[in-house]
Amino acid sequence: MSRHIDNFKQSYLWYAFKRDKVAIASMIVLCILVFTAVFAPLIATYNPYDPINTDVMNSEIPPLWMEGGDSAFLMGTDAQGRDLFSTMVYGMRISLLIGVGAVVLQSVIGITIGLISGYFGGKLDSFFMRMADVQLSFSYLMVAIFFTAILQAAVGVGRFGEIAIPFLILVIGFSQWPQYARTVRASVLAEKKKEYVEAARVTGFGAGRIMWGHIFPNTLSPILVLSTIQVANAVMSEAALSFLGLGMPISRPSLGSLINSGFEYIFSGAWWITIFPGVLLVVLILSINLLGDFLRDVLNPKLYKG
Amino acid sequence: MSSLLEVKDLVIKFGLRTGDVTATTGVSFTIEKGEKLGLVGESGAGKSVTGFSIIVLISKPGYVADGHILFKGTDLTKISSEEMRNIRGNRISMIFQDPMMTLNPVLTIGTQMTETLLAHNPKMSMKEASEIALEKLRKVHIPSPEKRLEQYPHEFSGGMRQRIIIAIALITDPEIIIADEPTTALDVTIQAEIMDLISELCETEDMGFILITHDLAVVASVTENIAVMYAGRIVEKGRTRDVIDNPQHPYTKGLIKALPEGAKGSNRLNQIKGMMPTLTNIPDGCAFNPRCPYVMDICKTDEPSLIQVKGMDTQAACFLCKEEVFTNE
Amino acid sequence: MSNNEQSLLSVRNLYKRFDISGGLLDQIKFSGGKFSREITLVKALNNVSLEIKQGETFSVVGESGCGKSTLGRTIMGLYPPNSGEIYFNGDRLDQLSPKEMLPYRSRMQMVFQDPYASLNPRKTIKQTLEEPLKYHNPQMNAGELRDRVEEVLLQVGSDPKWVTRMPHEFSGGQRQRISIARALVVDPEFIVADEPISALDVSIQAQILNLLMDAQEQRNLTYLFVAHDLSVVEHISTNVAVMYLGTVCELADTKLLFEDPKHPYTMALLSAIPRLDGKKSERLKLTGEVPTPINLPTGCVFHGRCPYANSRCIAEIPELKTHSDGRKIACHAVEEERIR
Numbered sequence: 001m002s003r004h005i006d007n008f009k010q011s012y013l014w015y016a017f018k019r020d021k022v023a024i025a026s027m028i029v030l031c032i033l034v035f036t037a038v039f040a041p042l043i044a045t046y047n048p049y050d051p052i053n054t055d056v057m058n059s060e061i062p063p064l065w066m067e068g069g070d071s072a073f074l075m076g077t078d079a080q081g082r083d084l085f086s087t088m089v090y091g092m093r094i095s096l097l098i099g100v101g102a103v104v105l106q107s108v109i110g111i112t113i114g115l116i117s118g119y120f121g122g123k124l125d126s127f128f129m130r131m132a133d134v135q136l137s138f139s140y141l142m143v144a145i146f147f148t149a150i151l152q153a154a155v156g157v158g159r160f161g162e163i164a165i166p167f168l169i170l171v172i173g174f175s176q177w178p179q180y181a182r183t184v185r186a187s188v189l190a191e192k193k194k195e196y197v198e199a200a201r202v203t204g205f206g207a208g209r210i211m212w213g214h215i216f217p218n219t220l221s222p223i224l225v226l227s228t229i230q231v232a233n234a235v236m237s238e239a240a241l242s243f244l245g246l247g248m249p250i251s252r253p254s255l256g257s258l259i260n261s262g263f264e265y266i267f268s269g270a271w272w273i274t275i276f277p278g279v280l281l282v283v284l285i286l287s288i289n290l291l292g293d294f295l296r297d298v299l300n301p302k303l304y305k306g
Numbered sequence: 307m308s309s310l311l312e313v314k315d316l317v318i319k320f321g322l323r324t325g326d327v328t329a330t331t332g333v334s335f336t337i338e339k340g341e342k343l344g345l346v347g348e349s350g351a352g353k354s355v356t357g358f359s360i361i362v363l364i365s366k367p368g369y370v371a372d373g374h375i376l377f378k379g380t381d382l383t384k385i386s387s388e389e390m391r392n393i394r395g396n397r398i399s400m401i402f403q404d405p406m407m408t409l410n411p412v413l414t415i416g417t418q419m420t421e422t423l424l425a426h427n428p429k430m431s432m433k434e435a436s437e438i439a440l441e442k443l444r445k446v447h448i449p450s451p452e453k454r455l456e457q458y459p460h461e462f463s464g465g466m467r468q469r470i471i472i473a474i475a476l477i478t479d480p481e482i483i484i485a486d487e488p489t490t491a492l493d494v495t496i497q498a499e500i501m502d503l504i505s506e507l508c509e510t511e512d513m514g515f516i517l518i519t520h521d522l523a524v525v526a527s528v529t530e531n532i533a534v535m536y537a538g539r540i541v542e543k544g545r546t547r548d549v550i551d552n553p554q555h556p557y558t559k560g561l562i563k564a565l566p567e568g569a570k571g572s573n574r575l576n577q578i579k580g581m582m583p584t585l586t587n588i589p590d591g592c593a594f595n596p597r598c599p600y601v602m603d604i605c606k607t608d609e610p611s612l613i614q615v616k617g618m619d620t621q622a623a624c625f626l627c628k629e630e631v632f633t634n635e
Numbered sequence: 636m637s638n639n640e641q642s643l644l645s646v647r648n649l650y651k652r653f654d655i656s657g658g659l660l661d662q663i664k665f666s667g668g669k670f671s672r673e674i675t676l677v678k679a680l681n682n683v684s685l686e687i688k689q690g691e692t693f694s695v696v697g698e699s700g701c702g703k704s705t706l707g708r709t710i711m712g713l714y715p716p717n718s719g720e721i722y723f724n725g726d727r728l729d730q731l732s733p734k735e736m737l738p739y740r741s742r743m744q745m746v747f748q749d750p751y752a753s754l755n756p757r758k759t760i761k762q763t764l765e766e767p768l769k770y771h772n773p774q775m776n777a778g779e780l781r782d783r784v785e786e787v788l789l790q791v792g793s794d795p796k797w798v799t800r801m802p803h804e805f806s807g808g809q810r811q812r813i814s815i816a817r818a819l820v821v822d823p824e825f826i827v828a829d830e831p832i833s834a835l836d837v838s839i840q841a842q843i844l845n846l847l848m849d850a851q852e853q854r855n856l857t858y859l860f861v862a863h864d865l866s867v868v869e870h871i872s873t874n875v876a877v878m879y880l881g882t883v884c885e886l887a888d889t890k891l892l893f894e895d896p897k898h899p900y901t902m903a904l905l906s907a908i909p910r911l912d913g914k915k916s917e918r919l920k921l922t923g924e925v926p927t928p929i930n931l932p933t934g935c936v937f938h939g940r941c942p943y944a945n946s947r948c949i950a951e952i953p954e955l956k957t958h959s960d961g962r963k964i965a966c967h968a969v970e971e972e973r974i975r
């Protein structure tokens with residue numbers, strides 16, 4: 001293990017990272033945000049899901065430093081009277097959970113299809129790639145709206161809230177697999193020509209072993225680059241859906257639904273309910289994207305940011 | 307009277323993130339009109355960077371740290387890039403290994419040839435330029451050159467492309483041609499044709515020619531002078547026949563004996579142990595000492611300089627060479 | 636085929652073509668007012684037959700694109716042949732399923748040209764060497780695997796301590812040693828070496844060639860050696876096949892072939908080798924363009940460049956005929972005794 005750390009320390013990646021101030025800053029910000037999200041119960045001052053902590057009397061209290069601020073609520077409260085800071089921390093946790101979950105799903109589907117497509121080629125390849133084209137020609141938003149609307153109507157808005165997280169992961173995950181499939185397929189086509197793959201075939205290894213054991217590890221750097229970009233995209237997608245009222249319910253808000261819920265109050269003076277989660281979302285997405293850009297430049301200058 | 311080209315104590319360095327590394331140390335050679343010089347050595351010996359430095363075209367982290375490159379008495383390391391542009395591709399031309407790297411795939415051969423010419427002679431008319439292009443294509447034995455001018459690089463075979471590259475290199479009537487592995491990508495039959503062509507042209511045009519290659523046999527059959535490079539240094543230099551028939555430096559000897567022709571009936575080849583050091587770990591003393599079968603104590607501490615070997619026309623950088631008793635087995 | 640001298644590997648009338656016409660849409664051509672489907676085939680191997688005897692080094696030479704690698708890869712089962720037969724030790728290979736092929740996989744191995752592409756960059760040397768061994772010998776335990784890998788690494792002149800390192804830590808020559816170790820570790824009888832030294836420096840080439848010859852002696856290996864360096868071929872092989880555009884034009888004992896080439900192409904090839912002694916041998920100069928294997932010439936594939944070609948050469952494909960001294964030549968001029 002220490003050998004791997006040594007190797008990493010000598011690598012170009014680490015060298016480039018040390019010299020890139022933007023990358024370092026993004027990394028720090030992202031680490032803080034992820035830490036906050038993971039340990040939300042310890043960091044948040046209240047549990048926003050616990051009705052005991054919500055009191056409608058406390059609604060729309062402005063942030064601490066403004067007139068009428070309450071020392072109990074650092075960033076003020078939302079329309080339901082929840083502490084905005086705690087709600088945001090929990091909201092970010094949900095946003096990230098959906099984002100990462102969707103990316104895991106996308107990558108599992110996309111990588112499998114990409115490997116099969118690239119390795120076997122021929123009719124199978126044409127079939128999968130046409131499927132990918134079709135999938136991409138539908139806007140994911142349209143697909144998501146369609147299914148969410150149906151599901152909400154079928155199970156009712158109340159029950160929908162309970163299954164919203166896995167459902168959003170599924171919708172966002174399924175709609176974005178072609179990105180992975182195409183990236184992986186392109187790498188496989190390049191790797192497949194290399195002689196180490198032929199050496200593996202000459203040894204008699206089966207197709208599955210060659211694909212997963214030999215080719216796949218060599219496609220990891222473009223996958224890593226794509227994954228950072230896709231996490232940011234998935235968090236954005238979830239925020240967009242939630243903003244349209246098709247995502248997380250306001251009882252368990254994500255950043256997107258928080259922004260949405262505060263939107264009605266923005267002109268009545270309670271701007272903070274929308275602006276704070278909005279800023280947090282922007283910072284989160286920006287730090288991920290900047291890191292993604294850095295990785296892309298270092299690992300794979302040829303890859304085009306999708 | 308100054309030589310056509312004189313390279314003196316050339317030191318080329320690369321600025322890397324771990325510090326500067328030296329790619330060549332004290333490389334010196336001269337070349338006269340009509341002379342053919344072979345620069346041989348293994349991969350990484352510094353042949354290409356030496357070639358590039360002559361036309362002041364070393365890629366980014368590389369730079370000429372010391373030494374002079376005198377072209378008819380003018381020091382190319384000191385002149386402005388404006389003046390250099392007038393020399394490069396005009397009076398000194400370079401031919402590369404991969405023809406497709408030099409040829410632009412979307413322009414016809416004719417356009418590419420006249421373009422070079424017009425760039426260096428703005429006053430020339432298009433018609434004149436085409437005339438010259440035609441003449442050069444004939445010179446490199448391209449059949450029906452009028453038709454060929456209208457064609458694109460991909461319509462030619464590898465050997466034809468290399469000839470066209472030569473025609474382009476010739477188009478400004480240069481005084482020196484530097485060819486970096488011009489035939490490594492080609493088959494032997496085509497290599498033989500190209501080498502014949504180049505030899506013929508050097509004679510008729512009275513050009514200086516520097517052939518950079520790793521293939522001793524090609525050098526033996528084309529050039530009259532040779533410089534053997536090892537780890538960024540010239541270790542032996544002299545007339546090609548002398549050096550190949552009677553090598554002085556242990557590396558040259560090893561290299562020649564390692565060829566199948568050198569095995570002399572035995573089944574096993576005479577291998578040189580170990581491998582060439584990378585730029586970052588060149589040993590103290592003679593750079594060849596860890597691989598040398600004749601290594602002495604002094605080789606590990608002092609660096610031998612290139613000296614005239616007694617009683618011979620050859621120069622070699624080896625402590626053994628001072629003594630005339632040095633025998634070849 | 637006589638019984639007492641049975642070939643280890645024999646190839647009969649092998650044909651291999653590659654379809655490079657792409658998808659259906661690319662195949663449709665419009666000409667003469669009609670749409671037609673055009674399939675572009677690269678005719679990489681055309682009626683290739685050869686016999687390789689136990690313990691010999693059989694070399695294949697010829698210019699770039701003449702099908703040398705395709706021959707090696709087809710024999711190894713990396714490409715399915717379009718027609719023809721491949722026998723290993725008398726067993727027919729070309730129709731076996733991957734599963735039936737498995738026992739032969741450890742008996743036939745391959746060494747590749749590019750030392751930088753032939754080792755998986757994400758696997759340690761240990762993984763690269765142990766995986767095939769374990770795959771073919773599932774009963775071996777960790778200790779036996781390690782011992783075997785160590786033994787093979789020593790044989791190829793590498794340090795067994797290297798096993799924990801990654802390929803990028805090695806030079807080209809060292810990587811080529813490891814590639815050879817990977818082929819040797821499953822204890823094969825037959826190895827296809829596709830230009831194993833072309834990418835290496837002269838001083839390293841000698842090391843690798845010696846290594847290959849030593850391994851042959853110790854393990855009684857048979858090689859199919861693909862190369863374009865003719866002086867190397869002359870040095871190491873027992874028999875040589877000269878290929879041109881996917882066909883064998885001359886096949887003979889090495890000494891015979893190099894001393895007295897008969898086929899015009901062999902003559903041209905051998906006379907073009909640059910010699911260290913600088914003497915220019917009487918060159919047989921070729922004229923004309925090298926045709927592509929997509930549109931094969933009629934008759935003898937060499938007729939467009941051959942100084943001896945006549946009308947028969949344009950019309951009729953010459954057969955590979957065995958001569959009294961055992962060599963095989965496919966040339967009308969030799970048959971008609973216009974070339975002696």
Ligand SMILES: Nc1ncnc2c1ncn2[C@@H]1O[C@H](COP(=O)(O)OP(=O)(O)OP(=O)(O)O)[C@@H](O)[C@H]1O
Nearest residue numbers: 320329348349350351352353354355356365367585
């Ligand atoms: N851009 C670069 N950055 C760092 N080092 C370089 C660069 N270009 C060349 N070098 C180093 O300079 C040394 C000499 O390189 P050069 O290309 O001249 O070798 P060569 O003799 O032409 O070899 P080859 O036969 O492989 O072409 C090599 O060790 C190489 O690693």
Ligand SMILES: Nc1ncnc2c1ncn2[C@@H]1O[C@H](COP(=O)(O)OP(=O)(O)OP(=O)(O)O)[C@@H](O)[C@H]1O
Nearest residue numbers: 653655677679698699700701702703704705706928
């Ligand atoms: N996978 C493939 N798909 C399509 N065409 C191929 C393929 N492999 C080889 N070819 C073609 O088949 C012909 C023979 O190629 P092959 O690689 O066997 O030549 P070679 O003799 O090994 O040449 P070289 O000396 O350059 O390695 C060439 O025209 C090549 O373009």
Ligand code: SF4
Nearest residue numbers: 935938941948966967
């Ligand atoms: S058959 Fe005819 S064309 Fe072919 S090599 Fe012989 S003489 Fe030349």
Ligand SMILES: [Mg+2]
Nearest residue numbers: 353354355486
């Ligand atoms: Mg070079």
Ligand SMILES: [Mg+2]
Nearest residue numbers: 703704705829
């Ligand atoms: Mg090949």
